Amino acid sequence: xxxxxxxxxxxxIIGVLIFISSCDYSPEKVKFxxxxxxxxxxFEQHCANCHQKNGEGLRGLYPPLAGxxxxxxxxxxxxxxxxxxxxxxxxxxxxxYNLPMPSxxxxxxxxxxxxxxxxxxxGNEKGLIDVKEIESLLKSCE
Amino acid sequence: xxxxVIALALVTLFFYECKPTIKKELPLPKLGRFEIVKNGDGxxxxxxxxxxxxxxxxxxxxxTNETFxxxxxxxxxxxTTCPDICPKMKAQMLRVYDSIxxxxxxxxxxxxxxxxxxxxAVLKDxxxxxxxxxxxxxxxxxxxxxxxxxxxxxxMASIADQGAAGLTHSxxxxxxxxxxxxxxxxxxxxxxxxxxxxxxxxxxLNEN
Numbered sequence: 001x002x003x004x005x006x007x008x009x010x011x012x013i014i015g016v017l018i019f020i021s022s023c024d025y026s027p028e029k030v031k032f033x034x035x036x037x038x039x040x041x042x043f044e045q046h047c048a049n050c051h052q053k054n055g056e057g058l059r060g061l062y063p064p065l066a067g068x069x070x071x072x073x074x075x076x077x078x079x080x081x082x083x084x085x086x087x088x089x090x091x092x093x094x095x096x097y098n099l100p101m102p103s104x105x106x107x108x109x110x111x112x113x114x115x116x117x118x119x120x121x122x123g124n125e126k127g128l129i130d131v132k133e134i135e136s137l138l139k140s141c142e
Numbered sequence: 143x144x145x146x147v148i149a150l151a152l153v154t155l156f157f158y159e160c161k162p163t164i165k166k167e168l169p170l171p172k173l174g175r176f177e178i179v180k181n182g183d184g185x186x187x188x189x190x191x192x193x194x195x196x197x198x199x200x201x202x203x204x205x206t207n208e209t210f211x212x213x214x215x216x217x218x219x220x221x222t223t224c225p226d227i228c229p230k231m232k233a234q235m236l237r238v239y240d241s242i243x244x245x246x247x248x249x250x251x252x253x254x255x256x257x258x259x260x261x262x263a264v265l266k267d268x269x270x271x272x273x274x275x276x277x278x279x280x281x282x283x284x285x286x287x288x289x290x291x292x293x294x295x296x297x298m299a300s301i302a303d304q305g306a307a308g309l310t311h312s313x314x315x316x317x318x319x320x321x322x323x324x325x326x327x328x329x330x331x332x333x334x335x336x337x338x339x340x341x342x343x344x345x346x347l348n349e350n
Contacts, residue, residue: 049226050229058233058236059272060272061232062229
């Protein structure tokens with residue numbers, strides 16, 4: 001082996017190690033990605049009409065989800081609203097919104113996927129919200 | 143020598159054909175049924191027109207055909223609590239409003255198809271929340287039957303009250319000229335078609 005080849009060896013080893021470590025196939029992460037991808041599709045189908053694809057809402061009509069203090073502070077209520085809709089007025093980032101949000105026929109798993117997407121987009125990083133957690137939270141909805 | 147002359151002639155001919163042709167832009171069509179009527183010795187074509195209407199806007203002002211007679215307008219049908227296509231339409235219409243809404247001879251007319259809920263006050267709140275100028279963009283309400291009939295016969299829009307299944311309506315934007323003719327109809331939920339409409343509006347503004 002030539003000296004120059006010997007010199008390259010550590011780089012090759014480090015490169016291989018980085019490559020291996022980037023393939024993180026832990027079941028949790030796979031589940032999270034699966035939820036988020038499905039959630040994005042459902043979001044575009046059911047939510048983006050009003051809240052827009054970028055989550056910014058529409059003027060004073062539909063509240064933003066991106067940078068929303070309501071989502072941050074009212075996690076349980078937000079999940080109930082996603083599942084059941086609401087006719088209440090909501091205050092988001094200091095603005096009052098009064099249009100009704102319809103309830104759509106979503107299964108709990110779909111709610112979990114949407115919640116995972118919304119809570120991990122536009123700067124939100126809440127991680128995976130499992131369907132089991134959603135099920136127990138939904139029991140306490142009014 | 144002769145061969146090179148012929149070759150030169152052919153090349154010249156070839157490039158001559160390539161000269162840019164100035165396409166004459168056709169005016170926008172007038173949509174709907176039309177009739178051919180006798181006029182003296184010749185004939186005239188009578189195009190479909192928007193019938194007379196009289197509604198109330200978000201500021202409690204009367205809105206009639208006269209309101210729009212000095213320019214052109216875009217019309218659509220919606221209701222404030224509509225969850226599916228209306229928000230998409232409103233987002234697109236807002237894009238039109240923001241891009242060329244400042245044109246003085248362009249106006250917007252949104253008819254509610256749910257006058258029972260969408261009172262003047264509700265429409266006022268809606269337009270304020272949308273943040274648009276009430277003199278420019280009219281949100282109108284009136285007698286339900288009249289609105290539905292106008293939508294169906296003048297704009298040829300499909301609107302229906304399906305009772306428990308809710309209200310359904312066309313997602314189209316209609317481009318109307320100062321003579322009440324429909325000059326274009328576009329899918330108001332499709333950004334591409336709305337881009338075409340923006341182009342057509344500019345065309346129609348130049349026509350006037």
